[in-house]
Amino acid sequence: xxATSPSSAGGPDAPPLTYDQxxxxxxxxxxLKVAAQRAAAATAVQLQRHGFSEVAASRGExxxxxxxxxxxxxxIVECLGSKALVADEMQRLTGRSFYDAIAQDTIAMAVNDLxxxxxxxxxxxxxxxxxxxxxxxxxxxxxxLVQGWQRACEACxxxxxxGETPALAGIVEAGRIDLAASCxxxxxxxxxxxxxxxLAAGDAIVLLASSGIHANGLSLARxxxxxxxxxxxxxxADGLSYGEGLLAPTLLYSPVTEALAAAGVSVRYSANITxxxxxxxxxxxxxxxxxxxxxxxxxxxxxxxxxxxxxxDREAYGTLNMGAGFALFVPAAQADQAVQVARxxxxxxxxxxxxxxxxxxxxxxxxxxxxxxxxxxxx
Amino acid sequence: xxATSPSSAGGPDAPPLTYDQxxxxxxxxxxLKVAAQRAAAATAVQLQRHGFSEVAASRGExxxxxxxxxxxxxxIVECLGSKALVADEMQRLTGRSFYDAIAQDTIAMAVNDLxxxxxxxxxxxxxxxxxxxxxxxxxxxxxxLVQGWQRACEACxxxxxxGETPALAGIVEAGRIDLAASCxxxxxxxxxxxxxxxLAAGDAIVLLASSGIHANGLSLARxxxxxxxxxxxxxxADGLSYGEGLLAPTLLYSPVTEALAAAGVSVRYSANITxxxxxxxxxxxxxxxxxxxxxxxxxxxxxxxxxxxxxxDREAYGTLNMGAGFALFVPAAQADQAVQVARxxxxxxxxxxxxxxxxxxxxxxxxxxxxxxxxxxxx
Numbered sequence: 001x002x003a004t005s006p007s008s009a010g011g012p013d014a015p016p017l018t019y020d021q022x023x024x025x026x027x028x029x030x031x032l033k034v035a036a037q038r039a040a041a042a043t044a045v046q047l048q049r050h051g052f053s054e055v056a057a058s059r060g061e062x063x064x065x066x067x068x069x070x071x072x073x074x075x076i077v078e079c080l081g082s083k084a085l086v087a088d089e090m091q092r093l094t095g096r097s098f099y100d101a102i103a104q105d106t107i108a109m110a111v112n113d114l115x116x117x118x119x120x121x122x123x124x125x126x127x128x129x130x131x132x133x134x135x136x137x138x139x140x141x142x143x144x145l146v147q148g149w150q151r152a153c154e155a156c157x158x159x160x161x162x163g164e165t166p167a168l169a170g171i172v173e174a175g176r177i178d179l180a181a182s183c184x185x186x187x188x189x190x191x192x193x194x195x196x197x198x199l200a201a202g203d204a205i206v207l208l209a210s211s212g213i214h215a216n217g218l219s220l221a222r223x224x225x226x227x228x229x230x231x232x233x234x235x236x237a238d239g240l241s242y243g244e245g246l247l248a249p250t251l252l253y254s255p256v257t258e259a260l261a262a263a264g265v266s267v268r269y270s271a272n273i274t275x276x277x278x279x280x281x282x283x284x285x286x287x288x289x290x291x292x293x294x295x296x297x298x299x300x301x302x303x304x305x306x307x308x309x310x311x312x313d314r315e316a317y318g319t320l321n322m323g324a325g326f327a328l329f330v331p332a333a334q335a336d337q338a339v340q341v342a343r344x345x346x347x348x349x350x351x352x353x354x355x356x357x358x359x360x361x362x363x364x365x366x367x368x369x370x371x372x373x374x375x376x377x378x379x
Numbered sequence: 380x381x382a383t384s385p386s387s388a389g390g391p392d393a394p395p396l397t398y399d400q401x402x403x404x405x406x407x408x409x410x411l412k413v414a415a416q417r418a419a420a421a422t423a424v425q426l427q428r429h430g431f432s433e434v435a436a437s438r439g440e441x442x443x444x445x446x447x448x449x450x451x452x453x454x455i456v457e458c459l460g461s462k463a464l465v466a467d468e469m470q471r472l473t474g475r476s477f478y479d480a481i482a483q484d485t486i487a488m489a490v491n492d493l494x495x496x497x498x499x500x501x502x503x504x505x506x507x508x509x510x511x512x513x514x515x516x517x518x519x520x521x522x523x524l525v526q527g528w529q530r531a532c533e534a535c536x537x538x539x540x541x542g543e544t545p546a547l548a549g550i551v552e553a554g555r556i557d558l559a560a561s562c563x564x565x566x567x568x569x570x571x572x573x574x575x576x577x578l579a580a581g582d583a584i585v586l587l588a589s590s591g592i593h594a595n596g597l598s599l600a601r602x603x604x605x606x607x608x609x610x611x612x613x614x615x616a617d618g619l620s621y622g623e624g625l626l627a628p629t630l631l632y633s634p635v636t637e638a639l640a641a642a643g644v645s646v647r648y649s650a651n652i653t654x655x656x657x658x659x660x661x662x663x664x665x666x667x668x669x670x671x672x673x674x675x676x677x678x679x680x681x682x683x684x685x686x687x688x689x690x691x692d693r694e695a696y697g698t699l700n701m702g703a704g705f706a707l708f709v710p711a712a713q714a715d716q717a718v719q720v721a722r723x724x725x726x727x728x729x730x731x732x733x734x735x736x737x738x739x740x741x742x743x744x745x746x747x748x749x750x751x752x753x754x755x756x757x758x
Contacts, residue, residue, distance in 0.1 A: 064540025161443025182561035
């Protein structure tokens with residue numbers, strides 16, 4: 001479970017793979033994001049026309065929250081990203097469709113974000129934009145997508161409301177599909193709202209296990225394939241191929257958060273550990289020190305990526321979930337109960353650390369790592 | 380305003396352009412849609428876990444509705460489609476970005492569908508999936524998209540909650556963007572629910588003006604360009620170029636539906652006239668005859684398409700909105716008031732016909748057209 005050293009899988013001279021090399025240039029996207037965030041914030045006053053108001057603290061959080069009186073309304077749209085490209089390549093190599101897993105990944109992207117504000121997800125809409133009508137003619141693949149989508153909705157207790165299945169030749173590449181999900185839920189009772197104003201020094205950090213890479217870091221994972229002679233079929237330590245390991249579906253955490261609410265565990269804040277890896281533990285806007293004293297086991301596929309991409313622990317934990325897919329911040333007195341509730345839902349969980357007064361930083365003691373507050377700029 | 384005959388713009392031997400020729404093959408998509416609809420319907424029972432239930436009549440309608448007690452919750456995700464390709468080509472030809480209009484189109488696709496169930500739209504989420512990070516480096520275009528999105532939200536009285544701006548190289552084509560919007564709203568008071576159970580013979584059909592092609596029929600419109608020597612710069616009857624005419628932003632109808640509710644006009648059913656053109660007037664599941672006695676003026680860009688694509692009236696009105704972007708079914712005694720309310724919001728409106736007992740069909744008397752109920756299969 002401890003992180004391995006940079007290796008020479010790509011030959012003795014192979015440099016570590018960085019995220020920039022993997023093709024994502026956040027500096028080009030970020031000015032637009034800032035402009036969009038500013039414009040979006042300016043529209044909040046529109047809700048007054050209807051007698052409602054936004055919950056301003058949800059701006060910059062993972063889901064948007066409106067106070068509609070008897071409860072809060074939460075909504076979100078989330079993209080799968082490039083993970084479908086791995087499924088396409090694995091289908092070519094093995095003949096098997098992995099789109100049932102891909103469906104779960106897509107729903108997890110939306111649901112796992114929506115629940116961070118304390119919401120119960122109620123309805124999911126499917127957005128399946130294909131590169132052409134012929135995408136849907138592969139019956140096995142289409143059926144896997146439909147069945148996986150249905151099962152993931154059932155696991156989360158949400159209704160699949162409908163969606164869009166456009167054929168977008170000229171926009172989406174031929175043979176590809178752009179997958180996204182929107183999710184709507186409510187925070188009820190309103191005390192379940194977990195935007196973090198109750199977070200305090202002394203609170204416990206409970207980490208929930210991941211199943212693997214989930215759906216973030218795939219650009220890097222796909223880039224790594226170029227260094228592997230056997231590509232996606234390279235065996236991992238657990239006997240699965242690299243491709244199969246990557247395609248383990250993202251865990252759905254809403255059964256845990258619903259069970260926590262039912263058990264009376266008060267979740268004061270939570271973070272979905274996606275892009276930026278463990279730096280997401282720094283998400284809360286206030287200044288606290290997050291001290292991690294126990295590090296969960298690293299799934300074989302992530303250990304493999306760290307080793308073969310030559311990532312040091314700082315790069316690995318600052319980019320990938322490294323075995324922790326979701327973080328719950330709960331009162332210390334309820335930490336053990338939170339772990340038990342999560343495990344009863346079949347999700348690994350650990351009391352991994354605590355919130356302390358102090359400068360904004362994340363200290364991962366077992367690994368000797370510290371991330372400063374400035375290393376996560378989401379707002 | 381009457382439809383013109385097939386013309387010989389493409390040369391004396393040019394056959395009429397059909398939708399199949401324009402590249403959309405519904406027969407390949409439809410089996411998946413049916414499987415997805417069936418799987419989605421099976422998830423409705425999940426809501427019982429939370430003490431809620433779906434409004435089953437919303438299945439097959441334009442937005443999904445859940446009964447959450449004090450009001451109904453409505454949600455939707457909608458895709459822009461291929462209209463952005465026209466904006467890209469027009470930017471190449473004129474140097475001007477039309478993405479402010481494109482933003483409004485995208486929001487209109489979601490909002491104009493959401494309001495058909497009687498909902499007040501409250502929150503919109505943006506889904507902007509680009510072919511690469513570099514899409515966002517065109518500052519003028521990105522700014523137009525942001526500003527247009529904000530203005531459209533303000534026009535609809537919705538809050539822009541946030542969204543996703545992924546860079547999806549390998550899935551979305553380089554230099555392109557896949558645009559969609561999700562929208563969440565509530566039906567309040569619950570009597571505003573307009574799923575059509577109150578629709579009755581004798582009700583009036585009020586048609587609301589369109590601004591042009593809106594965002595449906597663009598595959599056909601783009602195919603037509605190949606027949607035009609001056610392409611998108613071909614002048615229309617109103618002096619605009621064909622490209623400019625196509626890019627007139629879709630009208631937003633939620634200000635009208637909100638004003639109707641405020642004025643006490645009871646909307647018994649409504650239909651957003653998008654794909655399938657006026658056949659959408661046949662959307663209600665029951666058997667009625669819809670008799671149109673007044674046909675709104677045809678926007679120049681649509682008259683141009685009909686003429687140059689060589690569409691007869693049946694093809695034109697069965698595919699395009701032909702000047703009517705939205706249909707309201709209201710009690711006959713409130714029809715004139717509905718028209719006045721819409722016009723006060725700056726939207727052209729006409730008492731265009733009535734609902735009659737009889738076989739399911741649409742009769743457009745001024746054009747001598749009849750569409751049978753079997754000509755629209757949405758469920």
